[in-house]
Amino acid sequence: xxxxxHQDHSRFKQIVRGKIKANLRKYVQKGEMLGKKxxxxxxxxxxFIDIPRFKYGHKEQGGVGQGEGxxxxxxxxxxVEPGDGHQAGQGEGDHALEVDVTLEELAQILGEELQLPRIxxxxxxxxxxxxxxxxxVNTTGPESLRHFKRTFKQALKRQxxxxxxxxxxxxxxxxxxxxxxxxxxxxxxxxxxxxxxxxMDVSGSMGDEQKEIVRVESFWLDTWLKHQYKGLESRYIIHxxxxxxxxxxxxxxxxESGGTMISSxxxxxxxxxxxxxxxxxxxxYPFHFSDGDNWSADDTRxxxxxxxxxxxxxxxxxxxxxxxxxYGSGQFIxxxxxxxxxxxxxxxxxxxDKDAIYxxxxxxxxxxx
Amino acid sequence: MPKSLTPRLAALRDEIHGYAKEFGxxxxxxxxxxxxxxxxxxxxxxxxxxxxxxxxxxxxxYEQLAKGxxxxxSKIYELVINxxxxxxxxxxxxxxxxxxxxxxxxxxxxxxFKNNFSFRHTNRRMIDDMANHATRVxxxxxxxxxxxxxxxxxxxxxxxxxxxxxxxxxxxxxxxQRAEEESKSNERVEGFKVNREYMRGFINPSExxxxxxxxxxxxxxxxxxxxxxxxxxxLYFLLEHAPLEPWEVDILSILRDEAYYFAPQGxxxxxxxxxxxxxxxxxxxxxxxxxxxxxxxxDHHSGTMGVRPGAINPYKLGIELWRDIExxxxxxxxxxxxxxxxxxRARQAWDKKLGAGREKIFEVRKHYNxxxxxxxxxxxxxxxxxxxxxxxxxxxxxxxxxxDREFRKVKNKLLTSLTNFGQPIIEVVxxxxxxxSELLLAHKHDGQDLKGDYARExxxxxxxxxxxxxxxxxxxxxxxxxxxYDGQHHSEKKVEL
Numbered sequence: 001x002x003x004x005x006h007q008d009h010s011r012f013k014q015i016v017r018g019k020i021k022a023n024l025r026k027y028v029q030k031g032e033m034l035g036k037k038x039x040x041x042x043x044x045x046x047x048f049i050d051i052p053r054f055k056y057g058h059k060e061q062g063g064v065g066q067g068e069g070x071x072x073x074x075x076x077x078x079x080v081e082p083g084d085g086h087q088a089g090q091g092e093g094d095h096a097l098e099v100d101v102t103l104e105e106l107a108q109i110l111g112e113e114l115q116l117p118r119i120x121x122x123x124x125x126x127x128x129x130x131x132x133x134x135x136x137v138n139t140t141g142p143e144s145l146r147h148f149k150r151t152f153k154q155a156l157k158r159q160x161x162x163x164x165x166x167x168x169x170x171x172x173x174x175x176x177x178x179x180x181x182x183x184x185x186x187x188x189x190x191x192x193x194x195x196x197x198x199x200m201d202v203s204g205s206m207g208d209e210q211k212e213i214v215r216v217e218s219f220w221l222d223t224w225l226k227h228q229y230k231g232l233e234s235r236y237i238i239h240x241x242x243x244x245x246x247x248x249x250x251x252x253x254x255x256e257s258g259g260t261m262i263s264s265x266x267x268x269x270x271x272x273x274x275x276x277x278x279x280x281x282x283x284x285y286p287f288h289f290s291d292g293d294n295w296s297a298d299d300t301r302x303x304x305x306x307x308x309x310x311x312x313x314x315x316x317x318x319x320x321x322x323x324x325x326x327y328g329s330g331q332f333i334x335x336x337x338x339x340x341x342x343x344x345x346x347x348x349x350x351x352x353d354k355d356a357i358y359x360x361x362x363x364x365x366x367x368x369x
Numbered sequence: 370m371p372k373s374l375t376p377r378l379a380a381l382r383d384e385i386h387g388y389a390k391e392f393g394x395x396x397x398x399x400x401x402x403x404x405x406x407x408x409x410x411x412x413x414x415x416x417x418x419x420x421x422x423x424x425x426x427x428x429x430x431y432e433q434l435a436k437g438x439x440x441x442x443s444k445i446y447e448l449v450i451n452x453x454x455x456x457x458x459x460x461x462x463x464x465x466x467x468x469x470x471x472x473x474x475x476x477x478x479x480x481x482f483k484n485n486f487s488f489r490h491t492n493r494r495m496i497d498d499m500a501n502h503a504t505r506v507x508x509x510x511x512x513x514x515x516x517x518x519x520x521x522x523x524x525x526x527x528x529x530x531x532x533x534x535x536x537x538x539x540x541x542x543x544x545x546q547r548a549e550e551e552s553k554s555n556e557r558v559e560g561f562k563v564n565r566e567y568m569r570g571f572i573n574p575s576e577x578x579x580x581x582x583x584x585x586x587x588x589x590x591x592x593x594x595x596x597x598x599x600x601x602x603x604l605y606f607l608l609e610h611a612p613l614e615p616w617e618v619d620i621l622s623i624l625r626d627e628a629y630y631f632a633p634q635g636x637x638x639x640x641x642x643x644x645x646x647x648x649x650x651x652x653x654x655x656x657x658x659x660x661x662x663x664x665x666x667x668d669h670h671s672g673t674m675g676v677r678p679g680a681i682n683p684y685k686l687g688i689e690l691w692r693d694i695e696x697x698x699x700x701x702x703x704x705x706x707x708x709x710x711x712x713x714r715a716r717q718a719w720d721k722k723l724g725a726g727r728e729k730i731f732e733v734r735k736h737y738n739x740x741x742x743x744x745x746x747x748x749x750x751x752x753x754x755x756x757x758x759x760x761x762x763x764x765x766x767x768x769x770x771x772x773d774r775e776f777r778k779v780k781n782k783l784l785t786s787l788t789n790f791g792q793p794i795i796e797v798v799x800x801x802x803x804x805x806s807e808l809l810l811a812h813k814h815d816g817q818d819l820k821g822d823y824a825r826e827x828x829x830x831x832x833x834x835x836x837x838x839x840x841x842x843x844x845x846x847x848x849x850x851x852x853x854y855d856g857q858h859h860s861e862k863k864v865e866l
Contacts, residue, residue, distance in 0.1 A: 004420065005411040005431050011519075012428030049429070051526045052826030054793050054841075056817045061791075062761035062772070064783045066686070067678040075760060075769040080679030 016099050017109060019046045024113050028220060028361070029354045041102045107227030110220065114361060117368030119228045119283075119316075134184045141181025150180040194229035194283035194316075196221065197272060199265045201290035203240040204257040210323040214289045215252050217321065217357050221287060224365055229283065235272060239265035241295070245272070259295050262288075262332065263302040270310045277314075284315040287364070292322040292330025300332060304339045312345060317369040319347040321360060345369055371402035371419075371458070378403070381465065382472055388656045389476040393731065394648065396479035397493075398454035401472065409445050409460050410434040416631070417450045418499045422506035422623065423515075424522055446673075447471045447645075451482040451634070453493035466662040467669060473652040477645030480734075485640070487633035487738050495630055502623045509616045518620065524830040525621055529628050530792050531603035534636065536629070599796035599811065604628070606797045611834050621834075635790050636738045643687015644734055646673065650688065679760055679769055681783070686755070690742070693751050694733060695726035739787050747783070749776040757783075785815070793819060795841070808835045812843035819843050828854040842866070 020027070027044065065075070110116070137150055155174035159165035165172075200206070200214055226232050236251035237243055243264035246254065269286050277284055294300050312318055322333040333348055340346045349363035350356070374382060382401055389396070404412065414431035415421040437443035446467065449457040457475040459468055482488050492498055510518045560573035560581065600606050604625040608618060634641070650670060658666055674685045697703055701721030710716055737745065759773040759782045773779070788794075794813040802809035808831070812819060824841065831854075832839045838855035842864060849866035853859070 004423070005414060005427060008414075008423060008425055008428035009431050010428070011423070012425040012432060015425050051426070051523065051529075052823045052830070053527060053530055054795055054812070054824055054827050055530075055820055056791075056793060057820040061786070061817055062759065062782070063679070063786055064681055064757055064779055065678045065760045065771070066676045066681060066755060066757055068756060069678065069758070069771050071758075071771050071773060073771045074763075074766065075679045075771065077768075079677050080760070080769045 015049070016046055016101075017105075019049065020044060020099075020101065020106075021109055021113050024109065025358050028110075028358045029216070041100050042106070043098045043100050046099050103223050104227055107223045110224060110361070111227070114358075114365070116224065116362070116365045119225075119365075119368055131187045132184050133187045134182050136183050137180050138183035139177075139180065141183060145182040145184075147180045147182050151178055154178040154180060193231045193233070193281060194225060194285065195233040195235060195277050196225060197235045197237065197269050197284070197286040198251065199237045199239065199243075199269060199286065199288040200251060201240070201260055201262070201265075202238045202254045202256045203260040203293075204255075205260075205291050205293055205325050205327045206255075206323070207325060208255075210289075210291060210325050211252060211255075213323050213351055213354060213357060214321070216354070217289075217351070217360060218287070220357070220361050221364060224361075225285065237265050237268050237272075239268075243268040260290070260293055261295050261299050262290060263299045263306065266303050266306045266311065270306060273311070273314050279314050285317055285319070286311065286315055287319045287321065289321045289323055290330070290332060291325035291327070292332035293325075293327065294330065294332050294335075300335050304335070307336075307340055307346075312340070312343060315345065317345045317347055317367065319349070319364045321349045321351050321364070324350070324352045371404050371408065374401055374403060374459070377465075378459070378468060381469055385469055385472040385476065385652060385657060388652045389473065389480075389648070391656075392648070392651065393727075394476055394480040396455065396476055396483050397452075399449075399475060399479050400454050400456050401459055401475075402456065403461050404458050405461050406438060406444075407435070409448065409458060410438060412458055413445050413448055417448050417456075418496060420500040420503045422503045422522075423510065424519065426526070446669075447474050447478075449475045449478045450496065451488060451491055451493070452496045455479040455482065456496065464665065466658075466665045469657050469662075470649050470653055470666065470669060473657065474645045474649035476652075477648035478641060480648070481637070481641045481644050484735050485633075485637060485738075486736055487637050491633055492626075492630055498626070502627070505619060505623060509620065513616055518616075521617055521620060522624070524833050525604075525624050527827050527830040528604060528607070528834075529624060530790065531601075531795055532625065532628050532632065533601035533605075534632055534789055536602055595800045596797055599798045601794070601796050603795065603797055603810065606800065607834055610800055612836055613834065617834075633738075636740075639681075639683040639687045639690070639739045639787075640734065640737065640742050641687070642683040643689075643691050646684045646688040647691045647730075678771075689755055690746055690751065691730055693748075694746050695730050697726070698729035699724055699726035701725075740784060743780070743783055743787065747780055752776050752779050788815075793817070798842075802840060806837045808837065808839040810839070810841040812841060814844040818845050821845075824852060825854070825859050828852060828859070832856055 023046075063080075065079075069075075111118075137147055151174050152172055155172045155178040156165065158175075158178060159172060198218060200211070202211075222232075222234065234248065236246050236248055238246055238251055238254050238256075239261065240256045241259045241261045241264065243261075245268065265288065273284060294303075307318065320333065320336055322329060329350070333350060336346070336348055341348065344367075347364050347367060347369075349360040351360045373379075378401075386399075410431055412419060413434055414427045421427060434443070434445070438445075444460075446460070446463075447457070449455055455475070455478075457471075457479075459471060463471070482491075506518065506522075560578055563569045563572050596606065604621065607613070608621055608625070613621065653666055653670075674682070674688070676682050676685055699722075700719055701707070701723040702716075702719050707716075707719065710719075733742070733746070753774075753776070757774070757779045758771045759778050760769055761772045762768075763770050785791075794815070795810050796813070797808065798811045799807075799809035801807070810831075824843070828839055828841060836856075838853060840851055840853045842849065842851050844850060844866065849864040851862050851864045853861070
């Protein structure tokens with residue numbers, strides 16, 4: 001019985017997964033519309049998994065109810081059972097089925113669909129943590145780990161074997177030899193640490209829509225990298241003419257006016273890496289988003305120098321996403337392309353609008369670095 | 370795996386069994402099995418059976434039940450299968466008082482299964498047959514591949530409600546007289562009368578005779594409809610006439626069997642749940658309940674009886690109707706004299722001390738289904754007492770609201786919603802529509818339009834079985850409409866009805 005339903009259950013999950021895959025592009029664009037459920041799971045509406053039938057629209061149908069109330073009185077939300085009249089409550093109300101998906105699973109689906117390679121870890125999994133795993137039952141151990149059921153089972157076995165068990169007086173007394181304890185092993189878990197350093201241009205030319213694109217995109221970058229690395233940290237830098245480090249919330253909701261000095265952000269990024277993330281222990285991912293409108297050619301030159309000399313040698317991959325703004329798209333990506341476009345650990349992506357997020361994720365993560 | 374009862378529970382079962390017999394319930398042997406909540410969810414996902422054919426839908430059902438239980442939204446108390454012997458499940462973690470309640474409830478259901486006429490034709494070996502169905506489907510899966518089989522099941526399930534609810538009780542064979550008339554009409558083509566034999570070639574030239582013969586033949590073809598009369602059992606029609614592979618025929622017939630097996634449960638939900646509730650309540654309050662269990666019992670009983678304004682709770686409506694019938698027949702509140710009495714005070718004080726209530730309800734449980742039950746016994750007084758109303762959707766306010774409390778309307782709405790399961794009545798009217806082997810269904814429109822997107826999806830599935838274009842005549846906004854799917858495109862055109 002157990003086995004059979006699990007087959008059907010996993011088949012159902014497989015179908016749901018297929019539906020998610022088929023609609024992934026849509027989900028990716030919307031990103032934040034996914035109702036967030038707890039920390040690690042989100043719920044996604046899946047279109048049309050129920051079986052279509054010839055039936056009445058429930059709204060045309062109406063029905064009979066029971067209870068107090070005047071004619072014309074509204075019935076509260078949830079009072080009316082959707083479904084096929086008599087067979088009410090079968091959950092055939094709407095087309096969409098809400099399913100819970102863990103971010104982990106979503107990342108897998110994303111990876112399969114975009115054919116993202118697994119990230120090559122630069123660090124050889126040096127950091128190790130230990131985890132306790134209960135593996136079996138032993139005859140010795142601390143009392144706090146005593147396995148009561150197994151102990152009594154053992155005692156019952158012994159009593160039956162020695163003929164001291166009386167079914168009319170089913171008293172079981174475990175002796176010292178009957179006692180059983182849970183046993184555990186210490187497992188060594190290799191752990192790789194990674195840090196994402198997000199940088200965003202918040203100067204006047206970056207509008208709400210641009211920031212929305214950055215937010216959605218970074219949600220998916222986070223999700224994928226979290227899937228790849230257990231201990232993932234994130235740092236956030238915003239900049240206009242000057243750069244400062246902020247928390248996640250501020251990062252997505254700040255709007256400044258004024259000019260753009262990209263070099264200020266790269267400077268801060270470099271400092272953060274030097275201070276907190278030695279290359280030997282960390283996988284480092286700077287992601288920078290801007291509309292590409294830098295203050296001056298001179299500043300751009302500074303940026304490129306810094307990238308070449310300080311940042312690129314330290315990081316797994318440096319990624320730059322240029323978001324198209326109402327003022328057009330700037331020069332910066334072209335400059336980067338010329339200067340460092342051929343470098344293996346640089347990923348450049350132009351993001352015209354929300355539709356482009358899907359492809360852009362591939363630009364960023366497709367190198368598997 | 371299900372376990373047999375603990376000695377303590379076995380003793381309780383014997384006790385409850387005794388009370389059930391004492392009250393005159395008459396049931397098949399009933400086997401109780403203990404299951405964990407997870408196993409309960411599994412069995413429930415399979416519709417009460419330990420084994421069903423493989424399909425993702427059970428997995429979905431299971432997921433929903435398991436989640437509902439985890440979040441504390443729902444809990445299945447009782448599960449019983451119409452089979453001989455009946456099988457019923459008890460949840461391990463339930464307290465004793467709940468187990469007693471469930472047992473008493475189950476004996477009510479088993480009595481109903483055994484005695485109500487709707488179940489007379491059901492398969493009492495369904496447990497075995499379900500397992501056989503599962504084996505057959507699995508065999509096809511091995512042979513044909515899981516994708517194809519599952520896909521076919523998906524499409525067939527879409528048509529599952531297109532059976533003839535009353536088929537087990539009615540013989541619908543073509544009558545012999547009609548066949549005879551048909552052969553009579555097979556007369557020869559004679560042409561104009563010829564007096565002089567040598568004139569024949571001029572009066573009835575052979576081309577003319579040929580065309581006449583052809584016309585007669587065509588007319589005969591036209592007359593001989595296929596099917597000869599509208600057929601409600603669309604699944605049967607497909608089995609007989611759709612160009613299906615042997616494995617498809619097998620699976621379609623399995624699904625049709627199961628649909629027929631479950632049909633009576635749908636037709637008697639209010640009666641059956643009401644009957645079981647009536648008996649659990651009677652047995653518990655009159656016999657089985659210990660003093661210290663009263664609060665818990667009352668809590669759980671009232672939980673089952675709770676009503677939401679926008680839904681009929683079959684347990685509640687059922688038990689109240691049974692009690693009302695018992696009370697009326699105890700006091701003689703029926704017949705000509707009662708009907709004609711319009712003195713309210715006299716009606717209220719009416720008591721002829723007939724005491725025929727118990728006998729009456731036992732009789733009713735034999736011969737009625739939900740429709741006839743409601744039609745016969747739901748009185749204006751009852752509807753008022755139970756505060757029944759009709760509700761509907763108000764587009765302007767975008768919400769549901771109470772439309773009416775008038776007895777006639779309430780009763781009519783209730784009966785409509787029970788007719789054919791509350792599902793539209795759909796028949797095959799032509800298997801050779803427009804002489805092009807297309808399938809034509811007709812929806813007997815009763816004031817409610819079909820849900821359009823569902824109808825189109827269903828047509829698509831139907832087409833994949835029929836393999837030629839399929840059509841359905843229905844009505845939208847009062848106008849006749851022919852929906853059609855030809856395998857690639859949906860179309861809709863206005864038709865005169």
